[in-house]
Amino acid sequence: MKLLNNLTVRVLLAITLGILTGYFFPETAAKLKPLGDLFINLIKMVIAPIIFLTIVLGISNMGDLKKVGRVGGKALLYFEIVTTGALAIGLILANVIRPGDGVQTAAVKGGDISKYTEQGAGMDWTEFFLHIVPSNAVKAFAEGDILQVLVFSMLFGVGLTRMGEKGKPLIQTFERLSNVFFNILGVVMVLAPLGAFGGMAFTIGKYGLSTLLPLAKLMGTVYATMILFIFIILNLILRYYKISLWAVLKFIKEELLIVLGTSSSESALPQIMDKLETLGCSRSVVGLVVPAGYSFNLDGTTIYLVMATIFLAQVFGVDLTIGQELTIIGILMVTSKGAAGVTGSGFIVLASTLTAIKVIPVEGLALLLGVDRFMSEARSITNIIGNTVATIFIANNEGEFDRAKYERVLKQEAENELADYKY
Template sequence: MHKQSRLTTYILIALALGILTGYIVHAKMENPVGFADSMSLLTTLFLRLIKMIIAPLVFSTLVVGIARMGDASEVGRIGIKTMGWFFIASVMSLSLGLVLVNLFRPGDALLGHMAATASAKVELATSSLTLKDFVTHLVPASIVDGMAKNEILQIVIFSLFFGSAAAAVGKKAEIMVDALDGVAHVMLKVTGYVMKFAPIAVFAAVAGVIAKSGLGVLSTYGVFMAEFYLGIVLLWCLLIFAGFLFLKGRVFGLMKELRGPALLAFSTASSEAAYPKTLEGLERFGVKNRIAAFVLPIGYSFNLDGSMMYCTFATVFIAQAYGIEMSLGQQMTMMMVLMLTSKGMAGVPRASLVVIAATLSQFNIPEAGMLLLLGIDHFLDMARSATNVIGNGVATAVVAKWEGELLEPGQEDEMVKDAA
């Protein structure tokens, strides 16, 4: 069995065993919360291992990719194409969330039951998402601090300057660029070691959540979750269709390569956890490293499709639960606000919830509505994270196609062999 397929199989088995174990513990053990806390140690350890990889991997691959592109005009051209795709995908994701929440109106089922919670407070740092703070946050005061905190957007900004300068210096920087290329390959090998721990982490994450909350957490808001997951499926179809327009039948091969990373993101509810394997999968698909290393990190800050769809869907859902009718104009304004604030999601704990809470306060919707989502947010985040992987994978492959940097079938194996 191919090692990628084997890992995917192990993760699926771990997912099923986690649900079963969590259910048994919740039903039989006297202290399921203690069990959940113990399991969280394994999940935390795995996510810390992943985060340990991200900063050096993003920096080395992005700098090497830019330095080997050559002149700044090429970087600018690819950047414009990348941001153009991200803008279209963002509008599509936000609009789909609005359309579906107005069509299904899931909040109406809770209408009249929310008055008692209207004055409750939710502890989320909404102030960190103002436009001023976001723009200031773009540039790191220290790249060491940015790397220490895994601030992907800051690492990307520094890497853009560093890679462009290396390209401008020319021959004198070649030794350094080659060294960073070596760092990138070493970090990908480290990724392989860390991924062997993934099934255990998936088992621990799912078992812990089910043990603590029971299967009831899946059924209490079953209708809302079902409608949101339907929206995720529709978004996947739109993303795959958009990819098909440019990649033709090869888009299905791309989905095969992204299956493992998407499943990992789904199981751990973390897009970051899937970043290294997504990069590897894109290179196996035929995307040249210099494109993948350039587009993918930017996508993790600017192209979180699943998270953006969730923001519009959840915000209007809360308004409906309080009987607050938002006009079309208000919803369009909200969509534009989310277009900006969602770009600061990367690296923010419970990012989507923070963005939603900030948006609620701007439209006079009770922030206590967040309490409706806290219990099931982990399961919603699983779908969001997997969708973010798919959206960024399609975007990277399409940009590579536009640039003529997508290898034909059969050539990918040679490229991966060289990178090994």
């Protein structure tokens, strides 16, 4: 059937099969995590080289180092404004809907949170920001540290640009290498349905749909808030340049489904960079904005962190003052920036925030263990959409967006989709 040749359809079928397998055969499904991990590892294998090559080629082709600094500065300013907006929206809706009211702590199955609270209490955020600059570039690539690879790649691109004509042969070599890695990515994407199946089956089989019931109101509130953020705030940002958010989401639907199945935004990072170039954004803007956004523009994670904090305050009957809530926003504006670079980041960052404000019991994190995996899909999808919108916005702002290409690509995409669904 021609319909099955469409990657979107295959991934959607894999997610559906994963949910059914997890629900009806939970013990077997709980053992399928390696399938999802295998796919994510294959993607991680090419992330660092693709980021490096995209940034270096983008900077060297840009030529103007002042422009590089300007684009980077605009990106950081955009990230801070939008992230602060996400924090404010999460805070307001959590106070209006009050998902923590009536939740009985004894009725929710807890878990061992000691590793998170210990790491959260001991986090040194000065050390985190110093960690941004790699002491060993090879180690940064080996460990797949996106932020460190980004910094090294920018410096390498600047150094190559300063060589002028002497650097041209190396640039041509990097162009060929870039094509090789994107061809590797094309091969890896064949396994995307397998990864989505394994990831979704494991989530349902291990945690079960029953874990959602006690905290259904929190989950519903978080999902609703992220939907509103995407279709109101991010939509308005794109409409400023007369870009259709819905058209962009349709264009990246395969990546969104892969993120949904694997619960990891990293699983779609290289594809999103490639798609954004295809859509009309210049390579230089894509190379700078997307990798930086994975550490500094985590809209979904930011919304979740502030809502989870307010939720726990409501559960334990802690009436936060306006000053305390503004303090929480201030702390999260800093701590959320480290969320992408820390294993188990959601709980560790949340633990460090609760430790810093010293008002809400840190032990309350145990309440969130059962549903965190289910909310990670919403966080990851919102993060990747947020970075997609940021890249398109900054590309337009810099005059680095090819609108004719954008319209041509979307028209071709619509024709291909129509052909795929013909029997």
